[in-house]
Structures are given as structure tokens and as C-alpha cells.
Amino acid sequence: MNIDEFAEEFRQEVLSRCNDEESGHFREDKFTEVMIEYLIRADEVDDGEVCYYKHNARGEKLNGVNFSSDGECVDLFVSCYHGIVPPKSVPNSEVNDHFRWIRRFFEASLGGTHRHLEESSPVFSVAQQIHAQREEITRARFFLLTDGIVRKAEVQSSTVNGIEVRNFLWDLEKLRRFITSRMQREVIEIDFATDFGASVPCLEAPGTKGEYRTFLVFFPGTLLAELYGEFGPRLLEKNVRSFLQAKGKINKGIRKTILEEPQNFLAYNNGISATVEKVKIDLPAKGPPMLRWARDFQIVNGGQTTASIYHAFKRDGADLLNLVIQAKLTVLNDPNKVEIYVPQISRYANSQNKVNAADFSANHPYHVKLEESSRRLWAPSVTGTERQTHWYYERARGSYLDDKSREGTPARMRAFEILNPLRQKFTKTDLAKYENTWSQYPYLVCLGAEKNFIKFTEMFIDRGYPVVDEDYFHHLVAKAILFKTAEKLVGAQGYGGFRANIVTYTLAWLSHHTAQRVDLEKVWKEQKLSESLCEAIVTVSKTANEHIVNPPPQRRNPGEWSKRQDCWETFRSTAIIIPFGLEHELVDTGRPDYRHGLKDRDDASGYTSETQKEISLVKQVPAETWLKMSRWAKETDNLAPWQRGLAFSLGKVVGSGNSPTPKQAHQGLKILEESQRRGFKM
Structure with a gap:
């Protein structure tokens, strides 16, 4: 597919989300929304929220935002949208203008510009949060999104108030390459010896020469911090990023050890688990084998530890000279099984936490x-x-x-x-x-x-x-x-x-x-x-x-x-x-064709007072209500099938004057509560 054909496909995807009456920044919002979704798929960002703001007089613009779960990184998006085919060539002057606009917004937000914004506007909370977290933010990433073509991009990094700022550009050609390569994320290749100063000592586990090989690697703390600084969340497999997002602030215990007892970190911490596609191992005449190079390095357990080391180093100036962390490195020999192994390793390595037990894979x-x-x-x-x-x-x-x-x-x-x-x-x-x-x-x-x-x-x-x-x-x-x-x-x-x-x-x-x-x-x-x-x-x-x-x-x-x-x-x-x-258009859940009856009978003797109370509460609900609830759940596609069946059974049990079992009563009250929460009327 050539670039013009791709541009038309992409334009139609944006237009499919727009109302016919919408124009101006509303279409730019949809463009931003689509681009952020692709960036998430490309593992460039974890999430993003569309938020349009432009102030011509001050030269500020914002199209979207995302705050990291630990509050130490903010992603800001600015869009250069044209909506035309063939795609427009975007000159460097226009690229520089957009990066300057987003930088000015960031600088103004750090300085408290939210005080001059309308509190009911979406941008107010963005500016306010940046200002509130100005002491915690160590990194900012500016993304320029455009449906044009940038021929010669000169994207440079900088600092704002001591905060490291990195600029990223996604034009239509880069997006086309990503999509036509079947949307494979950009693989991380790490040359430890050349790019980070030295190879890393490791030991290979015996008997792992089949579908995978396993190494025990000892990373210096400074190296792990440099890796996270270079690649950021791209180092973390999807499930781990989701875990960090759900977990919130960095672990105080990890941070305390890093700052106060770095020499004991190896003894106190469980280490990390990572997967790679390929490795190059040097075997020196003396000393242990050395990990020199790795392809597709992904941390599948230990994201919290990795992020904590980086932030303690950047924000607190922690001395990592004596800090060492062990890593279990799994090399997957069959590339066709990477998509199977990595989610499973991630899931089971993180099984101690409920959030990570969730299978976020599209293969469910x-x-x-x-x-x-x-x-x-x-x-x-x-x-x-x-x-x-x-x-x-x-x-x-x-x-x-x-x-x-x-x-x-x-x-x-x-x-x-x-x-x-x-x-x-x-x-x-x-x-x-x-x-x-x-x-x-x-x-x-x-x-x-x-x-x-x-x-x-x-x-x-x-x-x-x-x-x-x-x-x-x-x-x-x-x-x-x-x-x-x-x-x-x-x-x-x-x-x-x-x-x-x-x-x-x-x-x-x-x-x-x-x-x-x-x-x-x-x-x-x-x-x-x-x-x-x-x-x-x-x-x-x-x-x-x-x-x-x-x-x-x-x-x-x-x-x-x-x-x-x-x-x-x-x-x-x-x-x-x-x-x-x-x-008159609502579904009629109907009424049963027989009447219920209640008898003064209590079969709950011998149960605890709590169990007797639950049985009594269930019996106080008319049989007709239980039956109507079961029919309502079926007609509206509510509740699980077993819950609908239990509601129907409770209707028959109560209608015949009998008592439900303790288990039926306990689950019945839960069904009743959930049904009422969803709008079912008694």
C-alpha cells in the first residue's frame, strides 16, 4: 500500500469517528484519539487522554496528556492535523512551532498557569496536576502527531526547570511503517559492552537447551537505571505496565533500601525476571561468562523494582555504586512461541498480585x-x-x-x-x-x-x-x-x-x-x-x-x-x-402465572444467627419478585446464567413455603443487591 492509499485509509478511520457536523478541533480530537491508540499498541505510551487547548496569544497548545502511575513522568501530545490526501509535507519550521507550543504550555503549567484557567475546562486539571507534581516529575515526553510527512526531522531533547524533556515525532510515514509491519513494536536491542560501558556477568542454568535457555545475570544498579532512562516503560512487558499503573506510588521499602543500604539490596530483594529473543555471551579465559548483547529485552517481573531504582537515582541522587540486582533471563529459542511464552511467564511471575493474574491478552x-x-x-x-x-x-x-x-x-x-x-x-x-x-x-x-x-x-x-x-x-x-x-x-x-x-x-x-x-x-x-x-x-x-x-x-x-x-x-x-x-418501548419482564404463599416456618434451626438472618431476609422477598428478577436478568442479559437460575429456584423455594439452604440464601442476597444496583425494582 503506497503512502497516498494509506493516507486515505487513515483519513477514513478518523472520519468514521466524527459526526458529519463536526469540524475544526473536534476532528483533530478524533485524530489525536486514533494516534494515541496506535502509540499504545506500539508500546510508546501506556495510555492517553484527549484534551484540546490552544492559546494563540501565548503560543501554547495541547491535544492530549498522560501521567505515569508513579507521577514522575508526564506525556504531552500536540497534533498537526490536516485531513487531506495526498498527505501534506510538513516543514521543519512547523515541527519546531508545535514542539515550542507544547513546551510553553508545560513551562506555564509548572509555574501555576492553572490559576488563570477556567476551572470547568478540561485543560485546568492537566495544568493543575503538572503544577502539583512539579517536585516529583523527573521526565517529560512531548509527542508531535501529524497526518503529514516530515522529510527531515531534527528532534532534540532538552531540559525544563531541571526536568529531562524528550521529543518524539510520529508522522504518517512512520505510522505506515508500523502498521504495514503488522504492527510489531520496535524491538529493543541492547549492546551492553558498547552502549553502556561493560558486559554483565552471568551464569547459564544447566539442562535448558530446548525451547528456552535460562541465565542468572547480575546487573549493577547504575546499568539498570541507565536502561530505564533510555527505554522507559518500553522495557516492561504489557502486563507489568498494567500492574504498575494499578499499583500507584513506588514501594517505600525498596526506596529505603536503595538510599540507606544499597550494599544489601542483593540480599533483600527478590530480583527481576526478563525475557529476550537472542543473546551474545562472551567466554573469557578467566572469570564468569559475560552477557554482551541482547535482543528484545523485556522485564516481565520486577517493574516496580526497576522504576524504583531509576527514580531514586534521578530524583534522590542515590549512590548506586554498590547496588547489584539479580535477574533471571529466559532466552526463547523459538521466535514463533514468543507470543505464547512471554504473557504466561509474566502472568505466573506476578501471580502473587490479583491485578497481574488478569490475562490482558487478546488471545483470551x-x-x-x-x-x-x-x-x-x-x-x-x-x-x-x-x-x-x-x-x-x-x-x-x-x-x-x-x-x-x-x-x-x-x-x-x-x-x-x-x-x-x-x-x-x-x-x-x-x-x-x-x-x-x-x-x-x-x-x-x-x-x-x-x-x-x-x-x-x-x-x-x-x-x-x-x-x-x-x-x-x-x-x-x-x-x-x-x-x-x-x-x-x-x-x-x-x-x-x-x-x-x-x-x-x-x-x-x-x-x-x-x-x-x-x-x-x-x-x-x-x-x-x-x-x-x-x-x-x-x-x-x-x-x-x-x-x-x-x-x-x-x-x-x-x-x-x-x-x-x-x-x-x-x-x-x-x-x-x-x-x-x-x-412503552421497554422490555416487559412479565409476571408469573401462579401466586406465591408464605408460611410461618423456620428450617434454619442450628445455624448461626448470621445465617438465620440471611435465610430470613431471602424468605421476606416475595416469590414473585425472585421469579421476575430471573426473567428480567434473562431478558436484559444481566447476571451470570447460574445467578439467573438461582433466582428462579429461590422463587420456587419461597413460593412453596420452604427455606433456602444457607449457601442459596447467601448468594441470593448478593444477586438481589447486584440486581438493584443495576436498576431492578423490587
Whole structure:
């Protein structure tokens, strides 16, 4: 695919996320959003949030931001978007202008420019957080994103107020190389002897000559700090970065040892685990073998330790001369099995922590089955013709373009686009956004795409993955249509800079107050929302906007306010009058055709007082309610199948005048609580 063809493909991907009425910086926002997603896939950044700001008089501009989990690194994004094909040639003067604008914004934020910004604006929280963390920030990374072509880039690093600043440029040609190479991240090659002064002593474990070899390596603390300073989070395999993001501040115990007892670090610390594709080992006449070179070095356990050593060195000036850390280095001899081994090594090496037990891999059966369903199931035709289309689930980033390119000829590729419209493509982070909104976790959605996906995965690990059948896929697509339509409707209201937050809060409120009885099957069949539902979205969005942009005095910033659970709980209880016609469109969960009866009978003798209380509470709920709950859960695709079955069983047990078992009672109360949280009315 030549650069012009690629530019048109990319332009269409951006436009597929825009409303027809949107122009100006709104399209630039979508461009920034798409680029950040590719940077995440390229392992350049962990996450990113779109945040547009431009002040012409002061020469400042910002398009996106991401703060590291430890607060010591900030990524700032600035976009140079044209939206034209063939792509425009971007001169060095324009490149330098954009880097200067983002630098000025950073400098102003460090100096407290948030005091002069409107508190309800998204950029306020960014500037405020930079200022608040000015003593902790040791690194800043500026990313220039453009859909043009930069012929001769002169990207230089610098410092701002003693903070190390590195500039990165991603133009359309660099993005094309990344995507057409099947989206493989840039592999890290480390020449210890040439680039870092010396080879590293190591010992090879006997008997590991099959699919892998294992070495015990002893890294000087200064070397590990230099490696992290050079490559940053790219050293850390995906699961480890997710762990660091969830864990928060660096471990105080590790830091204390580094600063006060560096000579004892080897004895106190468990070390790190890493994988590599290839190594070069020198065998000197005297002394141990020496690790001279490694390809695709990835830390799969010990990210917290690595980051702690680096930050203690950079921020606290720690003396690492006597600090040594051991590493288990696994060399994977079969490159075809790297994608299998690395996630598993990472998962089991970090199994002591619940967050790391989550399998963030796209190879999980849930995602594989969802992908298979998206290729097999046809969406109903809504154009008056017999032509049907797919809703394409992009399980692995870039698979849409891969599948399209495999068609070969231009005619076949156009046919692929017709059957798989770009506007009907959705990713793993989109999936998490739709599901967590519908499940009434809008405050998690507001955390950002990657963080929300991690939370989504954690919850599935805890309660089990849903069964992916035709009904599930139909309803998931209906939720996607809900979200995409709500984005257009909310965008048309002109509320300002918090559209994404307003959308998820609006739909979560409707999910709760309709008890999730929106007819998702009807949405799937018609591939659109009814007029009443659209009217309800607009109505609720007005209150959602007022709620988000007017946080309590102690919260101040709307963006941060929307990420809090109490923000949602307050909004959830807000009374809003929605169109009368919507009630007639909701799914009727029905009523059972027999009546229940209760008897003054207690079979709980011999149980603890707590168990007796639980059994009593379950029996106080009418059988009709349990049966209605079971039907509601089935019709709205709520709860796990076993929970629906238990609700039905409890209805029959209570209706016959019997007592549930202690286990049934305990789980029944949990089902009742979760159903009510999702909007089921007693």
C-alpha cells in the first residue's frame, strides 16, 4: 500500500469517528484519539487522554496528556492535523512551532498557569496536576502527531526547570511503517559492552537447551537505571505496565533500601525476571561468562523494582555504586512461541498480585469467540436492499487493515469495505467502554480507554466471563449503537469539552432507571434508536452536563470529579423526567402465572444467627419478585446464567413455603443487591 492509499485509509478511520457536523478541533480530537491508540499498541505510551487547548496569544497548545502511575513522568501530545490526501509535507519550521507550543504550555503549567484557567475546562486539571507534581516529575515526553510527512526531522531533547524533556515525532510515514509491519513494536536491542560501558556477568542454568535457555545475570544498579532512562516503560512487558499503573506510588521499602543500604539490596530483594529473543555471551579465559548483547529485552517481573531504582537515582541522587540486582533471563529459542511464552511467564511471575493474574491478552477465549461471532453474524439490512454487513470486532489492533489487504485486488478490497464498514469496527477498549457504561460504571469509563479496559478485565476475572452467543453479540452491538448515537446527539448540543463523560453518564443513568429494559434486540434489528430513546438521551444529557461541570467545591475540576464513584452515585439518584413514550418501548419482564404463599416456618434451626438472618431476609422477598428478577436478568442479559437460575429456584423455594439452604440464601442476597444496583425494582 503506497503512502497516498494509506493516507486515505487513515483519513477514513478518523472520519468514521466524527459526526458529519463536526469540524475544526473536534476532528483533530478524533485524530489525536486514533494516534494515541496506535502509540499504545506500539508500546510508546501506556495510555492517553484527549484534551484540546490552544492559546494563540501565548503560543501554547495541547491535544492530549498522560501521567505515569508513579507521577514522575508526564506525556504531552500536540497534533498537526490536516485531513487531506495526498498527505501534506510538513516543514521543519512547523515541527519546531508545535514542539515550542507544547513546551510553553508545560513551562506555564509548572509555574501555576492553572490559576488563570477556567476551572470547568478540561485543560485546568492537566495544568493543575503538572503544577502539583512539579517536585516529583523527573521526565517529560512531548509527542508531535501529524497526518503529514516530515522529510527531515531534527528532534532534540532538552531540559525544563531541571526536568529531562524528550521529543518524539510520529508522522504518517512512520505510522505506515508500523502498521504495514503488522504492527510489531520496535524491538529493543541492547549492546551492553558498547552502549553502556561493560558486559554483565552471568551464569547459564544447566539442562535448558530446548525451547528456552535460562541465565542468572547480575546487573549493577547504575546499568539498570541507565536502561530505564533510555527505554522507559518500553522495557516492561504489557502486563507489568498494567500492574504498575494499578499499583500507584513506588514501594517505600525498596526506596529505603536503595538510599540507606544499597550494599544489601542483593540480599533483600527478590530480583527481576526478563525475557529476550537472542543473546551474545562472551567466554573469557578467566572469570564468569559475560552477557554482551541482547535482543528484545523485556522485564516481565520486577517493574516496580526497576522504576524504583531509576527514580531514586534521578530524583534522590542515590549512590548506586554498590547496588547489584539479580535477574533471571529466559532466552526463547523459538521466535514463533514468543507470543505464547512471554504473557504466561509474566502472568505466573506476578501471580502473587490479583491485578497481574488478569490475562490482558487478546488471545483470551472470550475475545476469540467474540471475534468469531463478528465475522460470522450478519447485521440486518436497513437500506431497503438485501445487502447485509458485519460489525467487525478488532481483537488485535490492525487486523482490519490486514484482512482488507489480504483481499488482494482493489475491487475485492472495496467489496470488503462494503461488507465491513469502517464505522462498524470496534476494539477491545471500545467493548469495555460499552459494557462498563451499560453496567453502570461511568466513573471507570471516565478514567480513560486503557485504565477502563483493565478494570473491565478485572471484574470479569472476579465474576466470570459471559457466554458469547448470538444474543450476547446482538446486545453488544446494540450497546455500541447506543453509544455511537449518544455521541452524535450529545455533540450536537454544544456542551463543551466533556462530551465523552456526559455520554457515559447519560447512558448509565438510562440503564439504571430503566432497569436495563431498553429493548436491545429491537435496536439490533433496526440498527438504530427510536425517536423516544434519542429524545431521552438528549433530555438526560442536559442534566448530566450540569452535574459534571458543576462539581462540589472540594472537587473543583469536572474531569476528576467524573472519575469518582460518589459523582456517579449522586447523579444516579437524580430525578429526571424522560419522554413518556419510552416506557412503552421497554422490555416487559412479565409476571408469573401462579401466586406465591408464605408460611410461618423456620428450617434454619442450628445455624448461626448470621445465617438465620440471611435465610430470613431471602424468605421476606416475595416469590414473585425472585421469579421476575430471573426473567428480567434473562431478558436484559444481566447476571451470570447460574445467578439467573438461582433466582428462579429461590422463587420456587419461597413460593412453596420452604427455606433456602444457607449457601442459596447467601448468594441470593448478593444477586438481589447486584440486581438493584443495576436498576431492578423490587
